[in-house]
Amino acid sequence: MCFQISCQGATSITAFADFLCTKLSAALRQAVYDKTAIDIASEMKSTLPAFNGNRSKLENYILVYLAEKEDFEEYKRYIQSPKYFFEDFIKQRVDDYCLDKNNPKLKSFLKNSLDSFHTLVLSAIRDSTEVTKDRSGNVSLWLDEFCRRLLQHLTLPRDDLKSIEHQEVTDIEFLKAAMSKALSPVVENLKKDFTTIDMGPFSRKPHEILAEQLGGCWEKCPFCTALCTNTIAGHDGKHSVPFHRPRAVDGGYWHKTDNLVIEICSSLVASDCLHILRDDRRIPYKKYWEGGSPYSDWKITPDMSEQSYWKWFVCHFKAEIEKLHGRKFEGKGEIPPQWKYVTKDTVLSELKD
Known part of the structure; x- marks a missing residue:
């Protein structure tokens, strides 16, 4: 009888861990994409001179690019639609930085982000187990602690886990082992998914983050269409620019x-x-x-x-x-x-x- 109860308990814990890790898979995927986008934008701002200042500095680099290219059609796009030109310019630099076929940095960014979250989840599993044991708590307390520790990092709503909070789980230590075991294939599957060099799945892409950070006022001089150089959109006071154009x-x-x-x-x-x-x-x-x-x-x-x-x-x-x-x-x-x-x-x- 004790063996039967033990087997039932183990099965229940395994089912619990599998269900929770299925939820974690989607949350981890999105968190990795979000963190990677931020990390790429941050690294580009710190290592590429064009992006480590304000928009006026970036505009200087754009003017250099245009002069070196000597393509009038490109100038037309820049003069007539500067905001879109800036965004396209940034996107191209991000693609060059991350998607180079000979050295696709995107892979390493994704791997580093996934490794970081894997470590974070394992820590949350361990710490939640310790707290629950110290308080002689049940699986509901374990879930509370687990979600609380991941709250700032992953989108894993506690309310989505109500269906498993009443599981008969008494061996919290075994739950820790089952969770760690169930997490491994989730991480391995994500690693396989991340081998594809594509930023399509990103909900917020690195170039969008950079464009937002390097934005500002997009009002054009009514005479020569030079861009206002104020770094704040909708700023107080008058628009201005250091140098106007013919x-x-x-x-x-x-x-x-x-x-x-x-x-x-x-x-x-x-x-x-x-x-x-x-x-x-x-x-x-x-x-x-x-x-x-x-x-x-x-x-x-x-x-x-x-x-x-x-x-x-x-x-x-x-x-x-x-x-x-x-x-x-x-x-x-x-x-x-x-x-x-x-x-x-x-x-x-x-x-x-």
Whole structure:
């Protein structure tokens, strides 16, 4: 009779352990993906210069990338849809970092995360057993302790385990052994699943984490489309940017002409030129804020300094810019001769300093 009761108890404990480990499998899988995404983003921020600052620093790296590639279509994407361009740029760098066929780092990230959680669960099994034995508790107490220890790390709701909390489990030490044994095949199966080099199953991907961390304000200057450099989305105060661009970069032209505007916003607001609004109202650039929003949302300080980068861009892609916008660098928009002496090496050197 004692042997029969012992066998029934062992069977009950084994069933309990198998059920709980089935629940753990899904929780572990998601936890590993979540931790891996965070770890990848964290490592990239600490090891890759493009990602270890704010978005302005990242933008410098993007400008270098664009200049080195010399692809006007890429520039178009960056100028017209900067937020999406940034996100794509980050995603490509994450893929390059993790999914290289010769050295797929994703495998090691997943393995390290799984090993970490395996150790964590084994510790929770051991500690829950000790507490339950010390308090002469039952399986319900064991489950309380087990879930509490994993609460900050895994999604394993205690309420999902109510169906097994009334199991007749008296040998808590045997439960510990059964849980450790049942956990092993779960971990091995997950290891096999993680050999596939794919971030598709991640609910939150590393590039999304980096894009969020390196986000900020995405408002564009109403004159030249340069991005506000404030690091906080929806920030207080006016939008601003250290360097504006020639208005021609986004197709700005002089009223009733087909002449593109080569001046930058910060020099225009120091001039006596007029800006023509869509309703044909004329406002002095010096009082651009009188045009209302979005002009009044920006602080554009009169300044004659400008980056060499956009001078090189205008000269290098002159024909493409003219074709895209259907206007010319002629008349008031004639490119200054000295701009043509700005080399790519010069602008890259400025950005890398």
